[in-house]
Amino acid sequence: MKIGILSDVHANLVALETVLAAIGAVDAIWVCGDTVGYGPDPSDVLALLIERKATIVAGNHDRAVARNEDLELFNRPAARAVRMHQSWLSGAERDTLAALPKTLETDNVTLCHGSLRDPLWEYVTNPRSAAASLALAKTAHCCAGHTHVPSLFRAGAKEQPGRVKYETPYPLAPRAFLNPGSVGQPRDGDPRAAYATLDLAAGTVTFHRST
Numbered sequence: 001m002k003i004g005i006l007s008d009v010h011a012n013l014v015a016l017e018t019v020l021a022a023i024g025a026v027d028a029i030w031v032c033g034d035t036v037g038y039g040p041d042p043s044d045v046l047a048l049l050i051e052r053k054a055t056i057v058a059g060n061h062d063r064a065v066a067r068n069e070d071l072e073l074f075n076r077p078a079a080r081a082v083r084m085h086q087s088w089l090s091g092a093e094r095d096t097l098a099a100l101p102k103t104l105e106t107d108n109v110t111l112c113h114g115s116l117r118d119p120l121w122e123y124v125t126n127p128r129s130a131a132a133s134l135a136l137a138k139t140a141h142c143c144a145g146h147t148h149v150p151s152l153f154r155a156g157a158k159e160q161p162g163r164v165k166y167e168t169p170y171p172l173a174p175r176a177f178l179n180p181g182s183v184g185q186p187r188d189g190d191p192r193a194a195y196a197t198l199d200l201a202a203g204t205v206t207f208h209r210s211t
């Protein structure tokens with residue numbers, strides 16, 4: 001079973017279409033939050049992910065657009081984008097966003113946006129915070145987004161890859177906390193859209209960039 005893992009699309013339809021074309025045929029698409037916020041196409045991005053039957057969890061931007069949640073925690077440009085998206089989306093679209101769960105378990109993987117300690121807001125950027133989330137997970141592995149930087153933390157691994165290598169399968173075993181990076185707004189100095197694919201039969205994750 002092959003799964004495409006996306007996060008932080010941020011209403012960037014061109015980037016989402018590019019990534020979906022690059023992924024090709026997969027058995028499932030998982031999205032680790034921040035489907036909207038910042039970009040020009042919140043409605044079309046949401047519709048395309050629903051059309052592709054994606055499994056989606058909520059990000060901090062999704063909750064803010066849907067129900068004003070934690071709006072006071074956003075900086076001014078981000079808060080302005082939230083209000084813009086609120087005015088562009090229909091009530092039904094905002095209800096769809098509001099109904100997204102903060103965490104979700106599927107195929108021995110827990111999906112969240114930030115972490116399991118703080119699903120909407122924690123940035124997992126080091127092995128210690130990754131381990132804290134894995135300690136809370138009922139599944140072997142955890143997928144998150146939020147940092148907009150592709151990363152992989154494996155329990156007990158001798159080397160923790162700082163910058164991930166692309167097109168290189170990494171074993172998930174024994175336990176992995178992974179972040180596919182951002183489709184719509186990368187923040188690691190590489191402007192290409194980031195995503196990852198899971199091969200559940202092989203037990204590996206592979207990171208990708210595409211333009």
Ligand code: ZN
Pocket residue numbers: 008010034059061146148
């Ligand atoms: Zn984000």
